Amino acid sequence: MKIAVIGGTGLIGSQVVNDLTAAGHEAVPHSKSTGVDVISGQGLDQALAGADVVVNLTNSPTFDEASPAFFQTSMDNLLAAAHKGGVGHFVILSIVGADQVPELDYYQAKVLQEKILAAGPVPYSIVRATQFMEFMEAVLSWTADGDTVRLPATPIQPIAAEDVANAVAQVAAGAPLNGIHNIAGPEIFSLDELGRITLSHKGDNRTVVTDPAAGMFAVVKGDVLTDKNAHLAPTRYADWLS
């Protein structure tokens, strides 16, 4: 199949392109740096022409109140081009429990993205993942202050980007779900514990202080899969770290 991967130069997108290519598909990466802009619409019609599937792995440049506008405009433009080009399957990557955290602009933005897709004219699949292991570095930096890092004890079930990409590629190569496929890593930690494990592995002597009000995850009740029958990705955090 010909599969256009929008955001195909990003963390997940580049690995999805590799996975799909290895599986024998014609996966073509597109992004702003290749001349395709989901906000202005530049290059979109050409990028999606003849594609059987579109995988949208673009991300908003900020996680703040500007993020809903990014996902609104990008989805409007992408869906119009996909419909025009006769695309048969549109895949996005969202966040597990995105609809449970109305306090966060970025989570609201991802719910908006899901709603636009589901209401649109193209058969679709939504993959929802927990936080990426690769994201832990950013989480630590947000609340770092001198010798301490403040983190809440929010339950978190991190997943490796490689496992996310595998799941997205598999969904993209299959029939549209017209629904949601949830994925998570194999272990549940509390975020403060995950911070301690991460710093210790790096030989970083800073102390993690448990603070229920610290950072973005203070308002997230749990970034975990509650479905006991859910299929979990294989990579454990200790193996990913090493």
Ligand SMILES: NC(=O)c1ccc[n+]([C@@H]2O[C@H](COP(=O)([O-])OP(=O)(O)OC[C@H]3O[C@@H](n4cnc5c(N)ncnc54)[C@H](OP(=O)(O)O)[C@@H]3O)[C@@H](O)[C@H]2O)c1
């Ligand atoms: N962080 C998490 O833990 C998490 C969890 C669940 C789901 N997700 C979702 O996963 C998706 C992919 O995230 P990621 O970490 O792989 O993102 P990323 O590494 O930041 O990559 C973003 C991609 O979007 C492209 N892009 C940005 N603005 C664009 C524009 N105006 N036009 C065209 N392309 C544009 C970038 O292209 P350039 O090459 O031009 O920069 C890049 O290819 C996101 O939608 C995110 O919401 C994230």
